Amino acid sequence: MANKQFDNHLGIVGWLGGGRWGVERYLYILHRLTGLGLLLFFLMHIFASSVRIAGPESWAAAMTILKNPVFKLGEFFVFVAFAFHALNGIRLIFIELGLAVGRAEEPIYPYKSSLNNQRPLMVIAMVLVAILIIAGGYNTFFGSH
Amino acid sequence: MRETAYWTWFIIAGIVILVIAGLHMVVMHLPMFGVFNPESGAVTDWGNVAFRSQNQFLAFTYIILLGAVLFHGFYGLRTIVFELGPKKSFQDCFTVMLWIVGLILFGIGTYSAIAAKALETAI
Amino acid sequence: MEKVTDKKINMTVYIRRFDPEKDAAPRQQQYTLEVERGMTVLDGLHALKQTQDPTLGFRFSCRMGVCGSCGMMINGVPGLSCNTQILDVATTALTLAPLPNFNIIRDLVADLVPMFGVIKGLQPYIQRSDMEEMENPTMEYFQTPHQLEEFLQFTYCIKCGSCMAACPTMATDREYPGPAPLTQAYRYNIDSRDDAGDARRDLVAASHGIFSCHYAGECSNVCPKGVDPARAIQLMKKDLVLNYFGLSKHRCAHLHKKPDKATYKPMIEVPPFTAGK
Numbered sequence: 352m353a354n355k356q357f358d359n360h361l362g363i364v365g366w367l368g369g370g371r372w373g374v375e376r377y378l379y380i381l382h383r384l385t386g387l388g389l390l391l392f393f394l395m396h397i398f399a400s401s402v403r404i405a406g407p408e409s410w411a412a413a414m415t416i417l418k419n420p421v422f423k424l425g426e427f428f429v430f431v432a433f434a435f436h437a438l439n440g441i442r443l444i445f446i447e448l449g450l451a452v453g454r455a456e457e458p459i460y461p462y463k464s465s466l467n468n469q470r471p472l473m474v475i476a477m478v479l480v481a482i483l484i485i486a487g488g489y490n491t492f493f494g495s496h
Numbered sequence: 497m498r499e500t501a502y503w504t505w506f507i508i509a510g511i512v513i514l515v516i517a518g519l520h521m522v523v524m525h526l527p528m529f530g531v532f533n534p535e536s537g538a539v540t541d542w543g544n545v546a547f548r549s550q551n552q553f554l555a556f557t558y559i560i561l562l563g564a565v566l567f568h569g570f571y572g573l574r575t576i577v578f579e580l581g582p583k584k585s586f587q588d589c590f591t592v593m594l595w596i597v598g599l600i601l602f603g604i605g606t607y608s609a610i611a612a613k614a615l616e617t618a619i
Numbered sequence: 620m621e622k623v624t625d626k627k628i629n630m631t632v633y634i635r636r637f638d639p640e641k642d643a644a645p646r647q648q649q650y651t652l653e654v655e656r657g658m659t660v661l662d663g664l665h666a667l668k669q670t671q672d673p674t675l676g677f678r679f680s681c682r683m684g685v686c687g688s689c690g691m692m693i694n695g696v697p698g699l700s701c702n703t704q705i706l707d708v709a710t711t712a713l714t715l716a717p718l719p720n721f722n723i724i725r726d727l728v729a730d731l732v733p734m735f736g737v738i739k740g741l742q743p744y745i746q747r748s749d750m751e752e753m754e755n756p757t758m759e760y761f762q763t764p765h766q767l768e769e770f771l772q773f774t775y776c777i778k779c780g781s782c783m784a785a786c787p788t789m790a791t792d793r794e795y796p797g798p799a800p801l802t803q804a805y806r807y808n809i810d811s812r813d814d815a816g817d818a819r820r821d822l823v824a825a826s827h828g829i830f831s832c833h834y835a836g837e838c839s840n841v842c843p844k845g846v847d848p849a850r851a852i853q854l855m856k857k858d859l860v861l862n863y864f865g866l867s868k869h870r871c872a873h874l875h876k877k878p879d880k881a882t883y884k885p886m887i888e889v890p891p892f893t894a895g896k
Contacts, residue, residue: 357637357644358570359729361719363580365790372785379787382833383576390569391660397562397601401608403549403615407542433517440510446834447507449857455772458845466836490525490710499823500863503830507860579792579831587826 375466376474384438385432392429427491434483438476445472506571509564516561523548549612562605570594630654630709632663634675635716637723645716645723648672652713660700660715661691664727676726687779691727692716697781699843700727718784731780737796738778741804741822746815749753752874759870766811768773773806773851775844782838782848794827798838801829805855811872816862824859832856 366380402413416422445451448471453468523532524539532554535543548554574594578587630652637645650671652663661679667677677700680688684702691700694708695719705713721729747753782798783789788862789797796804804823808816825827832852861867878881 357639357642357723358715359719359721359723360793361790363791365719366787372837373840375834379833379835386569386572387576389817390573393565393569394601397605397608398837401604401708403545404608404611406615407546410542410545430521437517439512441514443834444507444510447853447856448855450861452850452853455769455847455850455854457768457771458775458847460845462842462847463843464836464839464842464847465853466839467849469584487525497824497863498829499830500824503856504860504863512779558754575831578827579788579795581791581793 373466374471378473380458382436382443385436388432389429390431390434392425424492427487428486430491431484434487435480438480438483442472442476443468445469502571506568509568509571512564513561513568516557516564519557520561523554546615549609549615555613559606559609562609563602566598566602570598588615623842625656627653627655628706628711630663630705631712632667633712634667634712634727636675636726637717637727639723642763647736651835654705654713656704658705660691660703660705660713661689663705663713664700664715676724677729678728685777686733687777690718690729690731690779690781690784692718692784695782697841699779699781702843718780720784720786720789721780728868729780729784734780734783734797734799735778736805737800741796741800741807741813742819742858743803743807745807745810745813746770747812747871748814758874758877760812761875762811762872766870766872769811770806770809773802773846773848776802776846776848777844779843781841781843782846784830785837785841786836787837788831788833792831795831796823796828798832798852801832801855802848802851805851805858808855808858811870815872816858816869817868820859820862824857829859 366383399413403410442451446465451469451472452465464472509517532548532551533539534543534547535541537543577590582590632650632652633647635645636642644782650667652667655664661677661682662680664675665678668677675678677691678688680686680699682689682701684699687699689700690697692715693700693703694714696708700715715727717723717727718729721731721734724730754756770799776799778799786795786798788795801823807813808819810886829852832849834849834853836849839847842848854876858867
């Protein structure tokens with residue numbers, strides 16, 4: 352008799368999918384990752400921007416540290432994460448409040464599902480994300496501030 | 497009912513963040529709109545920072561943004577951690593801890609926003 | 620996809636074998652199978668069992684996609700073995716495994732009984748507050764075609780477990796009900812004949828409940844019957860939020876009123892039961 356019951360759950364790897372899944376599955380993963388990244392950033396941001404109450408000299412010192420290219424790049428990533436999380440979030444709000452999933456209809460093969468209903472919204476959201484990333488990249492790397 | 501309440505306010509917080517953080521992005525990255533950056537130079541120069549800190553509207557909306565982001569972020573973190581299957585005792589403890597840490601951070605941020613209203617504009 | 624011809628193709632089939640009484644963990648076994656157009660995965664499994672390996676374990680019943688017994692992972696995607704053509708999903712290699720997120724009974728057979736238990740726990744039957752009418756019915760309930768259409772799609776579920784295998788939340792969260800039970804909870808809640816919405820809402824909106832769904836959408840992608848569990852779950856969330864704000868409309872079906880001049884045909888006497896005699 353086998354001593355241990357083999358655990359057939361996929362575990363956290365199951366969040367990542369298997370390479371043959373739909374786009375929405377990957378948007379779900381990215382939404383989680385950007386959310387966690389933004390939360391981490393925000394916790395640091397509360398303290399960084401609170402430095403201003405210590406006066407102009409402390410503020411100038413903090414800003415000098417943050418002018419380092421590493422932080423500039425990090426700021427770009429934060430912006431990208433924000434753009435994705437916000438626009439995918441708008442899409443998810445429509446979907447999860449039942450507004451973009453369509454009505455129940457009798458299934459007739461080949462089956463269409465709510466994924467087909469929300470696809471135009473998903474495409475628009477991702478196009479806007481791309482535009483924002485390009486605009487943000489231009490502003491960060493070629494902008495004059 | 498409690499989970500429905502948490503989730504509904506999580507969504508509402510998300511919409512609030514969209515609006516206010518969107519505004520924040522415009523203020524910080526599109527300085528040509530001028531309104532909140534009266535001094536020439538960078539958006540993060542002291543003159544501009546002090547100006548914005550004293551602005552009643554901005555101070556108020558940033559406090560709301562702080563609360564919304566903390567609630568939205570911590571609820572999201574709680575959901576992710578809970579889905580990894582911890583025990584019920586851990587779940588209750590983690591929820592309480594998130595409330596406490598969240599309220600402390602909210603207090604710190606609000607204190608900063610209010611203290612910053614007394615900043616001198618000139619260096 | 621290459622053009623499918625009528626010649627036979629030698630397919631390499633990898634099957635995940637596991638006997639809980641003998642093995643500590645699953646292992647992969649390789650076979651070669653001659654595959655021709657029209658052969659389903661289930662046909663292939665029968666051929667393997669009859670000609671190469673009689674110890675191979677797999678479950679099937681109706682072999683026509685209505686019973687839900689033969690759900691398994693076919694080249695990494697959950698589906699029914701009886702209605703998946705091998706040449707539709709594979710060209711040279713076919714990989715079969717039991718559905719993940721369920722215990723394995725043996726080889727390709729997953730234990731779906733816990734899923735049935737969760738579905739039962741969500742009260743998947745019509746309930747009315749007027750108990751007298753439920754126990755001793757006098758009349759039909761009136762339901763418009765639109766009211767029928769609101770839940771009809773979700774009645775097509777055959778409880779095969781493919782959606783549960785595809786769901787990312789099911790991969791880690793043991794307490795999450797899963798797409799199939801949540802869809803059935805919605806099917807009964809939205810049915811205008813049903814009255815027990817509040818009880819089911821409380822069950823569904825608990826911790827580790829419906830709000831652990833984040834619309835990855837894979838359940839609807841893989842459902843072999845077009846039930847679209849993702850749609851049901853999001854519509855259920857809408858119902859829960861409206862209910863939270865006190866905005867949900869209770870559309871309880873009323874008894875059908877007989878038109879004045881109509882008469883019913885006489886009741887047919889039910890013949891005496893013969894079973895058990």
